[in-house]
Amino acid sequence: MMKANFHSNLDNEFGALTAFWSPRVVAVANGQHVKVAKVKGEFVWHAHAAEDEFFLVRRGTLTIRYRDRPDVVLTEGDFHVVPKGVEHMPVAADECWVVLVEPAAPTHTGETVSAMTRTIEQQTVNLR
Amino acid sequence: MMKANFHSNLDNEFGALTAFWSPRVVAVANGQHVKVAKVKGEFVWHAHAAEDEFFLVRRGTLTIRYRDRPDVVLTEGDFHVVPKGVEHMPVAADECWVVLVEPAAPTHTGETVSAMTRTIEQQTVNLR
Numbered sequence: 001m002m003k004a005n006f007h008s009n010l011d012n013e014f015g016a017l018t019a020f021w022s023p024r025v026v027a028v029a030n031g032q033h034v035k036v037a038k039v040k041g042e043f044v045w046h047a048h049a050a051e052d053e054f055f056l057v058r059r060g061t062l063t064i065r066y067r068d069r070p071d072v073v074l075t076e077g078d079f080h081v082v083p084k085g086v087e088h089m090p091v092a093a094d095e096c097w098v099v100l101v102e103p104a105a106p107t108h109t110g111e112t113v114s115a116m117t118r119t120i121e122q123q124t125v126n127l128r
Numbered sequence: 129m130m131k132a133n134f135h136s137n138l139d140n141e142f143g144a145l146t147a148f149w150s151p152r153v154v155a156v157a158n159g160q161h162v163k164v165a166k167v168k169g170e171f172v173w174h175a176h177a178a179e180d181e182f183f184l185v186r187r188g189t190l191t192i193r194y195r196d197r198p199d200v201v202l203t204e205g206d207f208h209v210v211p212k213g214v215e216h217m218p219v220a221a222d223e224c225w226v227v228l229v230e231p232a233a234p235t236h237t238g239e240t241v242s243a244m245t246r247t248i249e250q251q252t253v254n255l256r
Contacts, residue, residue: 004197004206004211005198005200005208006208006209007200007202007206007208008207009205009206009207010184010205013206014202019232023214025208026211027182027207027208027209028180029180029181029182029209029229029230030160030179030180030230030231032158032160032182032229034182052156052157052158052159053157054155054160054162056138065135068199069132069133070133072133072135074135077137077138077139078135078136078137078138079135079136079137079138079154079155079162080133080134080135080155081134081155081156083159089185096232101157101160101162102157103158105157106202128135
């Protein structure tokens with residue numbers, strides 16, 4: 001799927017994003033997708049039954065809201081793993097740039113399908 | 129292995145590193161390790177038979193030398209995946225800070241055991 005010797009720059013990949021909450025897959029390794037996403041506002045409450053989700057903030061501030069534990073607030077350079085099966089909602093008051101690592105399979109809204117759901121096909125347009 | 133709600137900052141994790149070529153596991157998700165490493169000089173030629181290796185440069189310049197394809201030069205914010213089974217040698221003329229994502233299993237020198245090899249136990253001291 002990726003060309004041999006492919007390499008790129010995170011900020012260039014963020015620059016190619018034109019919509020919020022619309023992740024872009026930028027690398028594939030060991031069945032995992034590395035993605036970039038620009039986010040702003042509230043996402044949807046959701047959980048990934050079988051997948052952990054790694055978040056790294058590149059710019060701005062991201063809050064991960066939880067129903068059963070304290071919220072986690074992440075600023076530039078901060079990272080956090082949302083464990084599989086745990087309901088959460090990402091929120092950013094202002095525009096925030098996030099790097100994600102998660103298995104290639106799931107939609108980014110887990111079992112929840114909403115108007116904000118983007119399929120893997122939509123997230124990997126740049127790789128084809 | 130990670131505490132619930134654990135979150136941290138990349139640069140703080142780099143700050144905890146006191147040796148070159150001695151990766152530190154900072155997060156675990158989906159059987160993958162997210163690691164930070166400070167590198168300088170030449171590593172060893174090696175390959176990971178079954179594992180891809182994702183590299184993201186946080187600071188400095190890293191060159192991935194290959195035997196069978198052009199070298200890849202990565203500066204701050206650049207990322208690249210070394211495919212499984214492909215022999216490579218990371219090199220940095222000056223100190224370089226690298227974020228790695230790879231399966232939890234392997235040593236960082238693949239099938240090659242050298243004086244520079246650090247076991248997973250040595251790489252995860254901070255998590256216990």
